[in-house]
Amino acid sequence: MTLDTLSDWARRLQAREISSRELAELYLGRIERLDAGINSFVTVTPELALAAADAADRRLAKGEQAPLLGLPVAQKDIFCTQGVRTSCGSKMLDAFVAPYDATVVERMNAAGAVMLGKTNMDEFAMGSSNETSYYGPVRNPWDPERVPGGSSGGSAAAVAARLVPAATGTDTGGSIRQPAAFCGVTGIKPTYGRVSRYGMIAFASSLDQGGPMAASAEDCARMLNAMAGFDPRDSTSVERPVEDFTAGLARDLKDLRIGLPREFFGEGLDADMRRVVQDALAVLRERGAKLVEVSLPNSGLSVPAYYVVAPAECSSNLARYDGVRYGHRCADPRDLMDLYMRSRAEGFGAEVKRRIMIGTYVLSAGYYDAYYLKAQKVRRLIADDFRRAFEQVDVIAGPTSPELPFRLGEKSADPIRMYLSDIYTIAVNLAGLPGLSMPAGTIGNLPVGLQLIGNYFDEARLLNVAHQFQQETGWHQRMPAAFA
Amino acid sequence: MSLTSDEVRRIAHLARLAVDDREAEGFAAALSDIFDFVETLNAAEIEGVEPMAHPLDAEQRLRPDTVTEPDQRELFQAIAPAVENGVYLVPRVIE
Numbered sequence: 001m002t003l004d005t006l007s008d009w010a011r012r013l014q015a016r017e018i019s020s021r022e023l024a025e026l027y028l029g030r031i032e033r034l035d036a037g038i039n040s041f042v043t044v045t046p047e048l049a050l051a052a053a054d055a056a057d058r059r060l061a062k063g064e065q066a067p068l069l070g071l072p073v074a075q076k077d078i079f080c081t082q083g084v085r086t087s088c089g090s091k092m093l094d095a096f097v098a099p100y101d102a103t104v105v106e107r108m109n110a111a112g113a114v115m116l117g118k119t120n121m122d123e124f125a126m127g128s129s130n131e132t133s134y135y136g137p138v139r140n141p142w143d144p145e146r147v148p149g150g151s152s153g154g155s156a157a158a159v160a161a162r163l164v165p166a167a168t169g170t171d172t173g174g175s176i177r178q179p180a181a182f183c184g185v186t187g188i189k190p191t192y193g194r195v196s197r198y199g200m201i202a203f204a205s206s207l208d209q210g211g212p213m214a215a216s217a218e219d220c221a222r223m224l225n226a227m228a229g230f231d232p233r234d235s236t237s238v239e240r241p242v243e244d245f246t247a248g249l250a251r252d253l254k255d256l257r258i259g260l261p262r263e264f265f266g267e268g269l270d271a272d273m274r275r276v277v278q279d280a281l282a283v284l285r286e287r288g289a290k291l292v293e294v295s296l297p298n299s300g301l302s303v304p305a306y307y308v309v310a311p312a313e314c315s316s317n318l319a320r321y322d323g324v325r326y327g328h329r330c331a332d333p334r335d336l337m338d339l340y341m342r343s344r345a346e347g348f349g350a351e352v353k354r355r356i357m358i359g360t361y362v363l364s365a366g367y368y369d370a371y372y373l374k375a376q377k378v379r380r381l382i383a384d385d386f387r388r389a390f391e392q393v394d395v396i397a398g399p400t401s402p403e404l405p406f407r408l409g410e411k412s413a414d415p416i417r418m419y420l421s422d423i424y425t426i427a428v429n430l431a432g433l434p435g436l437s438m439p440a441g442t443i444g445n446l447p448v449g450l451q452l453i454g455n456y457f458d459e460a461r462l463l464n465v466a467h468q469f470q471q472e473t474g475w476h477q478r479m480p481a482a483f484a
Numbered sequence: 485m486s487l488t489s490d491e492v493r494r495i496a497h498l499a500r501l502a503v504d505d506r507e508a509e510g511f512a513a514a515l516s517d518i519f520d521f522v523e524t525l526n527a528a529e530i531e532g533v534e535p536m537a538h539p540l541d542a543e544q545r546l547r548p549d550t551v552t553e554p555d556q557r558e559l560f561q562a563i564a565p566a567v568e569n570g571v572y573l574v575p576r577v578i579e
Contacts, residue, residue, distance in 0.1 A: 099559045192539040206538055235545060236538070302520045315499060322500075324572050329565035335575045337500075345502035353501055354514055357492070358522075360499040361515075371522065376535035377527045383536060413513060416521050432539020456540070 003162040003479070006071050008220040013060055018177055020053040020060065020070030022292045024114050027072045031116065031163045034483055038139045038148075040158040043085055044117035052114040059112060067113030067226045074167040076155050078119040078125055079105050079210070080199040088201045089121040089133040089151075092347030094323050102199025103231045104168060111226035116164055120135065120154030123349045124318065125175055125203045127151050128421045131412050132351045139408070140182060141480040142446055146405040147463045149179030154447040155213045156183035161483040166214035170200060172207045173306055174400075174425025177437035178214055180428075181400035181449020184439040186466060186476060187213035188220050191457050192432035193238035196231035200334050204313035207234070207306075207429045214437045216476050217438060217466035221245035224459065240457065248460045249467040254289040259294035259393030264424055268402050276448040277399045280440035283472050284397070284465065292393055301378050302427035303419055308362050308375035309430070314352075314358025321347060354415065383431040390455045395465055400426055400437040400449035428453055436462040440477040447475070485519040487512045 004012070012018050028046050035041050049072070056070035080086045080098035087093045101109070109115070122132040130138040130153030138153040140146040141161040148157040152169030159167055169176040171189035180187030188211045195210040202208060212223030224245045231237040258281070261283035265274060285291055323329040323343025330346055333339035348356070363369035389396060402423055411418040428435040433453055440450035450469075454462045470476050487495075489508040492515065496503045503511065557570060568572035 046544055097563060099556070099563060193542070232547065236542065238540065238542070239545070298528070301525060301528055304524045307522055307544060308525070319500075323565065324574055325560075326563045326565075333575050336577050338502075339575055340500040341497075341502035344500055348501070354499065354511065354518070356499045357495045357511060357515060358518060361495050361519075364495070364498060373535055374525055374528070374530060376537060377530040377533040380533050380536040381528065381530070383539070416517060419521075430539070 003165075004115055005215050006165050006222055007216070009071055009165060010069070014065070020056040020114060021050060022477070023070065024053040024072050024116065027116055027164055034161060035163055037144060038141055038157050038161060039136055040120055040138050040154040040161070040163060041074070041117045042087055042089070042120045042135050042154070045084055045115060048084065049114050049116045052109070054154070056112050056114055066112040067222055068108060071113055071166070072116050072163040072164055073108060073113045074119045074155060074158055074199055075115050076121055076152055076168050076170060077104060078121060078170055078201045079168060080201070081105055081115070081118065084118065086118070086201070087134065088125070089123040089135065090347065090349070090352070091134045092381040094134065094328070096326055098199070100158070100199060103196035103233060104200065104227050107229065108226050113226070119152070119158055119167055121350050122151035122153070124201070124314070125170055125207060125315070126149040126351050126355055128174070128178060128418050129338055129406070129411065130154065131408065132349055134349065137408055140405050141483055142184065143405070146407055146438030146446070147182065149182035149405065151175040152187070152213065153179045156180055156185055156187070159183070159185045159213055159215060160480065166212060168210060168217055168227070169213045170208060170210045170428065172204050172310060173429050174422040176211050177400050177449070177451060178422060178423050180437040181447065182405040184475070184478060185213055185215060185294045186217050186220050186438040187211060188224065188436040188459060188462060189428070189434060190224065190228060190459050191238070191434045193236055194228050194457070194459065196229070196234040196237050198231055198233040202317040204310040205317060206313060207310060214292055216470055217436070217463045218246065218249060221249060221463045238471045243460055245460050245463055248464045251464050253284060253289045253465065253468050256289040256395065258289050258291050259389050259396045260286060260291055260296050261296045261299065261389070261396060261398055263296050263299045264398035268423065270403055272443045273403065273448055276441035276443060277450055280450045280469070281397060283469060287472065289470055291298040294389040294396065295395060296427065298378065298381040298385050298388060299427045302430055303423055305375045305382065306426045306430060307358065307419060308371045309379065311355040311359035312363050312372050313359070315356045315363065318352070318356055375472055381431045382427050386427070386431045386433060395461060396453040398450040398451055404443055404448070409458060424451060432456070434459045434462055436466055438466045438469065439478070441475055485516060485517045485523065487519070
């Protein structure tokens with residue numbers, strides 16, 4: 001069976017070769033048959049999907065056009081969906097049914113998308129392997145003994161297994177790009193402020209950003225067209241017109257300057273990964289790009305700086321889960337303090353508790369300057385490194401992850417080793433820049449991701465470079481044999 | 485840095501997280517390792533560097549001070565664990 005991209009399906013829907021209902025049924029059938037092995041969905045919504053597909057078929061019959069009209073998608077379970085449980089991968093929100101839609105969901109629905117369900121994720125998006133989910137780990141479709149990456153591991157695995165053609169993700173320290181790399185799909189974290197955070201459950205508010213994950217850069221551009229845009233309900237949303245991200249895909253790479261940060265090709269990088277990344281860069285060079293060495297001297301400080309800033313913001317954001325207004329509440333509380341303490345202790349998993357406690361400590365009286373203020377200054381150094389690099393180059397490229405997808409359980413007892421798996425992605429969030437990961441090759445049977453980092457609001461350029469690479473190579477079209 | 489179980493209990497109390505003695509020991513070991521790792525930041529030269537709170541250094545947007553949201557109290561309270569007559573119920577706080 002041919003499982004086409006969003007763009008191909010859109011063409012076939014417009015030509016009336018297939019209906020939106022048939023398309024939804026096709027993918028719902030795949031989820032039913034195949035998801036048990038990878039656990040990529042927390043909730044599947046067949047009735048809502050078929051109703052949305054029928055509505056899309058009526059719009060198609062009238063000759064309407066919209067970027068996602070009639071196309072099946074999945075929402076990461078961090079985006080609030082009115083009337084459908086939004087768990088954020090946590091026991092705390094196991095019974096939470098949001099009273100409203102996230103802006104991203106609202107915009108995608110208005111663009112005609114047909115939501116098939118909600119995808120699994122690390123609890124509150126805190127993790128790099130999808131093992132912290134209350135609903136059990138997601139497995140990598142390329143090798144079920146390995147992790148899909150995280151925190152958007154459910155979305156990445158579902159797209160890789162072609163259980164859905166595209167899904168949303170969120171990226172606070174690499175949570176779109178690292179799972180995209182581990183599962184062999186394309187994903188982009190836009191510039192901070194591009195995509196509304198309204199109704200996207202908050203983890204670290206100065207870093208969180210939603211974005212698309214799909215089988216190709218062209219599909220990501222189509223999704224981003226529907227997702228991006230100013231939203232007055234998000235105070236950090238950027239008031240800036242959104243371009244058509246598909247418009248520049250065909251541009252050639254002649255004279256494109258690609259910077260290779262020497263710090264991303266150092267001793268921490270696996271030798272085979274280095275070879276795959278260099279082969280991919282050679283493809284871009286053959287298409288006219290110039291490769292230039294650049295330096296990001298402070299990038300080594302990005303992971304420790306992140307593990308001050310992100311937990312600090314997380315401890316503030318997660319203070320809202322009090323067992324009173326919504327979410328888990330313990331049984332028979334003795335008094336108000338007992339209600340707070342036990343509801344939170346029962347509702348949150350170990351990694352979330354660790355981060356809340358780190359954040360509480362670094363923000364507590366007497367420690368603010370030593371940790372939080374220092375980390376914010378390092379954050380400035382990291383952003384300045386990128387600013388200088390972008391004076392010399394248009395795009396920065398390197399590996400997305402220092403290693404291949406690791407085995408389930410391999411790092412779960414060692415938080416710091418887990419944190420370091422985001423070593424090439426975290427600096428991008430601290431600076432607020434856009435970053436993309438796309439499949440660049442394989443080692444054995446496992447996919448390797450190439451990361452592209454752009455200047456502020458230069459998503460179109462990243463999508464263009466990735467699309468040009470995908471015109472020349474077939475890595476993005478490969479899918480795991482067990483799911484063919 | 486080495487955190488003791490007592491320090492973990494103090495932090496957990498500030499964070500409103502119940503921890504038993506066995507958990508406190510586990511968190512003490514894990515958090516100590518994480519703080520050791522974070523302290524590599526001490527190597528950074530940050531003299532005179534302006535702290536960065538927001539990636540785009542944007543200023544807070546202001547809007548006219550007018551009512552924009554309708555009252556949806558019933559909708560929002562419908563998902564609360566315990567509500568009566570429009571108020572959230574908690575254990576007695578005033579004797």
